[in-house]
Amino acid sequence: xxxxxxxxxxxxxxxxxxxxxxxxxxxxxxxxxxxxxxxxxxxxxxxxxxxxxxxxxxxxxxxxxxxxxxxxxxxxxxxxxxxxxxxxxxxxxxxxxxxxxxxxxxxxxxxxxxxxxxxxxxxxxxxxxxxxxxxxxxxxxxxxxxxxxxxxxxxxxxxxxxxxxxxxxxxxxxxxxxxxxxxxxxxxxxxxxxxxxxxxxxxxxxxxxxxxxxxxxxxxxxxxxxxxxxxxxxxxxxxxxxxxxxxxxxxxxxxxxxxxxxxxxxxxxxxxxxxxxxxxxxxxxxxxxxxxxxxxxxxxxxxxxxxxxxxxxxxxxxxxxxxxxxxxxxxxxxxxxxxxxxxxxxxxxxxxxxxxxxxxxxxxxxxxxxxxxxx
Amino acid sequence: xxxxxxxxxxxxxxxxxxxxxxxxxxxxxxxxxxxxxxxxxxxxxxxxxxxxxxxxxxxxxxxxxxxxxxxxxxxxxxxxxxxxxxxxxxxxxxxxxxxxxxxxxxxxx
Numbered sequence: 001x002x003x004x005x006x007x008x009x010x011x012x013x014x015x016x017x018x019x020x021x022x023x024x025x026x027x028x029x030x031x032x033x034x035x036x037x038x039x040x041x042x043x044x045x046x047x048x049x050x051x052x053x054x055x056x057x058x059x060x061x062x063x064x065x066x067x068x069x070x071x072x073x074x075x076x077x078x079x080x081x082x083x084x085x086x087x088x089x090x091x092x093x094x095x096x097x098x099x100x101x102x103x104x105x106x107x108x109x110x111x112x113x114x115x116x117x118x119x120x121x122x123x124x125x126x127x128x129x130x131x132x133x134x135x136x137x138x139x140x141x142x143x144x145x146x147x148x149x150x151x152x153x154x155x156x157x158x159x160x161x162x163x164x165x166x167x168x169x170x171x172x173x174x175x176x177x178x179x180x181x182x183x184x185x186x187x188x189x190x191x192x193x194x195x196x197x198x199x200x201x202x203x204x205x206x207x208x209x210x211x212x213x214x215x216x217x218x219x220x221x222x223x224x225x226x227x228x229x230x231x232x233x234x235x236x237x238x239x240x241x242x243x244x245x246x247x248x249x250x251x252x253x254x255x256x257x258x259x260x261x262x263x264x265x266x267x268x269x270x271x272x273x274x275x276x277x278x279x280x281x282x283x284x285x286x287x288x289x290x291x292x293x294x295x296x297x298x299x300x301x302x303x304x305x306x307x308x309x310x311x312x313x314x315x316x317x318x319x320x321x322x323x324x325x326x327x328x329x330x331x332x333x334x335x336x337x338x339x340x341x342x343x344x345x346x347x348x349x350x351x352x353x354x355x356x357x358x359x360x361x362x363x364x365x366x367x368x369x370x371x372x373x374x375x
Numbered sequence: 376x377x378x379x380x381x382x383x384x385x386x387x388x389x390x391x392x393x394x395x396x397x398x399x400x401x402x403x404x405x406x407x408x409x410x411x412x413x414x415x416x417x418x419x420x421x422x423x424x425x426x427x428x429x430x431x432x433x434x435x436x437x438x439x440x441x442x443x444x445x446x447x448x449x450x451x452x453x454x455x456x457x458x459x460x461x462x463x464x465x466x467x468x469x470x471x472x473x474x475x476x477x478x479x480x481x482x483x484x
Binding site for chain 2: 059060061062167170171173174175176177178179180181192193195228231271273275281282283284285286288301303350351352353354356
């Protein structure tokens with residue numbers, strides 16, 4: 001049994017939590033087996049040195065890594081490829097269970113297949129499909145079986161009410177991917193542009209022609225996030241068409257007034273961000289429709305260094321918006337319909353991704369220590 | 376021929392994160408014929424995407440008609456990293472709607 005990206009984030013902490021859960025169940029049932037834990041937290045000093053050496057680069061539309069962001073991250077993990085799993089399985093004969101930290105999702109499946117001597121391109125492609133279960137089926141379901149052979153693999157959902165079709169399997173690699181045919185992973189690029197998809201039975205599809213191009217230098221993806229202070233929000237409705245027609249101007253004035261009120265707090269130390277549902281709450285700056293609805297839900301988000309400051313700024317913004325004057329105003333008692341108390345809602349810590357970079361490594365396994373034990 | 380919205384033509388029109396820094400949009404057609412007809416209409420272009428999503432054409436990460444999957448795939452930079460302050464759509468699952476409204480000349484049904 002191979003479990004990867006323990007806890008979702010795949011930090012060392014969660015690898016140990018999973019290891020402890022397994023050990024507890026085994027103890028209760030009287031089971032004995034060998035368990036390997038593979039860790040994926042990456043030493044910050046190591047990342048800083050590699051950054052200086054020019055071996056860390058942004059992945060996609062991300063700014064170059066700032067050394068201060070490495071320090072600010074709570075933990076930085078790297079996505080492991082198949083090699084650490086292969087090493088864990090071979091390190092000590094008879095490992096039955098592997099719990100790993102952060103891994104490229106297809107890695108466990110690919111590792112099993114590569115270990116058995118199959119074509120890595122097919123192994124990665126099959127792993128890529130199987131990591132999402134029966135998402136490649138119609139209707140979308142939970143579990144699939146993969147059959148790997150020398151020059152192709154086949155995919156079939158376990159639920160008899162679902163079927164894989166050439167279209168559903170081919171289209172799967174669109175899902176949550178930047179590009180449908182070129183899928184970059186640890187150590188190389190999976191190229192699916194020449195794949196053939198054949199319907200074998202009405203529920204099973206055969207795939208061949210996958211290619212894997214090893215990259216010149218082996219890279220792993222680093223992932224990290226930091227806490228960026230605390231947030232508070234208020235939620236309010238608006239129904240008055242005279243108010244709604246001027247919402248942008250009114251909010252701009254309210255935000256400017258709130259900033260003036262908190263003049264002693266440095267401007268860059270906090271952010272005030274309105275979300276206006278009924279106007280562009282879902283799409284924000286990407287929204288092409290400019291006409292607001294007949295009623296709005298206004299959520300104002302305030303982020304600051306402490307919860308109490310965020311809540312204080314949020315409260316000032318709310319009362320200002322409640323009583324803001326505007327041209328043509330005839331509803332002089334208040335501008336907002338507030339559904340909840342507390343009127344300002346503390347949301348706790350805010351987090352953001354701050355490391356999403358590729359790091360060149362000399363060895364695909366050296367960053368991922370393995371611990372084998374008898375359970 | 377009638378100007379017909381893509382939501383009445385395509386099988387799938389969806390949006391989702393592709394990692395925390397990108398939004399990817401998929402338009403999957405019911406058949407190769409539909410895919411070819413939409414492609415040939417010339418309506419779906421980088422310029423149209425740029426206009427619909429208020430994104431400069433040079434910032435578009437992926438734009439293409441992919442015959443093997445009868446699909447158009449478009450990948451854009453996220454306005455801000457997933458889940459950060461100011462987030463409007465954590466999973467970017469509701470950013471597809473402007474694509475539904477694209478109108479293509481289509482045989483009257």
